[in-house]
């Protein structure tokens with residue numbers, strides 16, 4: 001299993017805490033508080049070395065769309081979109097839709113739970129409505 005980010009940016013965007021729970025790993029500048037996902041070594045505003053923080057995974061859907069013609073690496077339609085996380089960053093990721101659940105839409109609260117997605121079983125953040 002490959003974690004998302006490893007093949008594209010050289011490191012996983014996920015990180016486990018002491019209990020083994022996965023979180024999105026971001027960076028935060030100790031001076032200006034700028035938060036970035038994926039994490040950066042240095043702040044884009046003042047060049048200071050950033051610290052790694054683990055995000056809550058909670059946020060709200062900004063926009064969602066149903067991908068009806070799956071791209072290479074996916075074998076069925078899925079929902080995806082932008083989620084505004086509570087820590088102030090926006091992420092593009094899959095959004096789960098259980099059978100009988102209404103379509104995802106703007107403003108709905110969500111929680112990230114990593115899932116294996118696609119035909120290569122890449123571990124990636126997926127957002128579930130709460």
Ligand SMILES: [Zn+2]
Nearest residue numbers: 029032043046
């Ligand atoms: Zn800064």
